[in-house]
Amino acid sequence: MLKSGFREGISTIRNALTPAFFIVYAVTVMIGILLAIVLQHSGLAGALLFTGLILLVSYTYRDYFKMANHFKELSIKDELTGLHNHRYIQSLVDRLIEEQRPFALLMMDIDHFRRYNEVWGHVRGDEALKRVADVLNQRRLDGEEIARYSGEEFAIVLPDYDLSQAQLKAELLRRTVEETSFPGAERLPGKRVTVSIGVAHFPQQAKNKKELMVMVDDALYKGKFTGRNKVSLYTxxxxxxxxxxxxxxxxxxxxxxxxxxxxxxxxxxxxxxxxxxxxxxxxxxxxxxxxxxxxxxxxxxxxxxxxxxxxxxxxxxxxxxxxxxxxxxxxxxxxxxxxxxxxxxxxxxxxxxxxxxxxxxxxxxxxxxxxxxxxxxxxxxxxxxxxxxxxxxxxxxxxxxxxxxxxxxxxxxxxxxxxxxxxxxxxxxxxxxxxxxxxxxxxxxxxx
Incomplete structure (x- = not known):
């Protein structure tokens, strides 16, 4: 599903940018023509023509780069929550491992979210996802990166954290979500929205990306399988x-x-x-x-x-x-x-x-x-x-x-x-x- 969505996103960006490239190409040709004309004139007419040329170029390229930056932002952002997305967090993990920089990875899953959607519908479910994202953003410190990883799952990368610091951070996030009011939570077990969080560390536990992703997923699964609403370190x-x-x-x-x-x-x-x-x-x-x-x-x-x-x-x-x-x-x-x-x-x-x-x-x-x-x-x-x-x-x-x-x-x-x-x-x-x-x-x- 993620791969399919990613391909569709790339296709959309490519289709949107194609007309822009034609525009830029056309403007470039016009620039060449106008520049040749400017070189043949002098005085006020040449100055006005040159000024108009500069304004035309700046306006055209401003809009093009604004659109290019917009689509670049969409490629690494989750549209619903405004957080980074799966692609971004994967690239970040790759970069940190390549730099051999220690970091902790937290994988968070909303407990009983399927039941929440079944009871209240996907519109209310989307609102709950955005509320969880807001909670995570409010607790975010400089250097920490948060992403909506997939569905009701979130990933948090904590550069330069050790395991004990990461566990404390995860527990803070778990407790904050538990204490946050969500409409309709009274229909869930415990009458509140809770999360389970798995924690793993590079390079203390994992030596490469594949090991790290397996470990943090196993830690999360263990937490889900032993009662939910808890932080689980990989063991x-x-x-x-x-x-x-x-x-x-x-x-x-x-x-x-x-x-x-x-x-x-x-x-x-x-x-x-x-x-x-x-x-x-x-x-x-x-x-x-x-x-x-x-x-x-x-x-x-x-x-x-x-x-x-x-x-x-x-x-x-x-x-x-x-x-x-x-x-x-x-x-x-x-x-x-x-x-x-x-x-x-x-x-x-x-x-x-x-x-x-x-x-x-x-x-x-x-x-x-x-x-x-x-x-x-x-x-x-x-x-x-x-x-x-x-x-x-x-x-x-x-x-x-x-x-x-x-x-x-x-x-x-x-x-x-x-x-x-x-x-x-x-x-x-x-x-x-x-x-x-x-x-x-x-x-x-x-x-x-």
Missing amino acids: SVLDEMKSDLAAQQEDEEIIRTIKVFLAILNSKDRYTYAHTERDVIYATALARKLGLPEHQVRYLRFGAFLHDIGKVEIPIEVLTKRGPLTREEWQIMRSHVEIGVNIAKPIRSLAPCLPIIRHHHERFDGGGYPDGLKGYDIPIEARILTIADSFDAMTTSRPYQRKRSMEEAFAELRSCAGRQFDPALVEPFIEVVQSIGLLSDDVEETYA
Whole structure:
């Protein structure tokens, strides 16, 4: 859509400028003719003719350059909000990276904006976009650049900011929007317009533009998926894993390969990628509540993050199917645990994670897969992840499944204790969730 709109804009500018070029060309020819005449005359007539010539040239070129500057401005401005546009911010990021100048990038999305448009219409929605733009402009400092990036999304570039300064700025913007009055906000969750903001930094986190854009988008998505109306810094458990493992050179190469696999998984099924991040949080909290040694907690975190990595080899039509799987499709889906083990196995440092990846779909009563392990034959880390994984699946919206409330999910965990879940882990897990909150509360499948 953006590319199409950009092409139409360029075409409009080209069509508008073509007549202007003919005018300038014609005036230039006239100048040559008149100049020849002036050179043949002298005295008052020549002076008047020359003065008229100068006025004609200045008037013609003034209008031409005014029109050229107007269209140049349109090419980098958003007509609705008056902010810079997607093209401008992309060029600015390119320039700052080329100069190796540190900067933070904020990506802001208006929460529940689709619902706002559905309730009040697009005219009122456009007014809300302009109001958000005004709020951002009022808080803008010298050197900061703001753009309407796309739809209800805004980008803010903060040159020479570090991450902590960028986080403070993002929080200021989030709070200011939350405190601003918007007509019709009473029909939205929380009865107010709010925004979610992702934050990433060059070069502290990203080494190039592509990495930076992926990171800030992931940070925004994480904020949207964990409740909205929040500022989220980019974080990656995989990056922590790389530093914690102190891997040898050959292992580092394979870890980079796994990072590529995870990027592919993210592009194929963003839900799965975000789901693993939440599993890490739930599983880590339960492990620490149970008093597991820190080295076990560390490898549980890594195993939780990598447990669905085998899904990169699952056909996308199976992975993202909007209805129940057939028997054949279910067999394909089940194979992801063994594929995941094969991907992680070459990394010697990840050996403690392999049982977690392989056995997180085993059941306490022995009815799980792939090996049908039963009871305490299932590693404790896998039993922990099974609860976290199931709980997050129950409390997250999917096209084929109604999202359950926290209490409904607790009731399901209790009813399945001793069958699917280790009964000794269910109540501690419920206590953990009650203390940290429901990470996927009020989440829809898309940003909305």
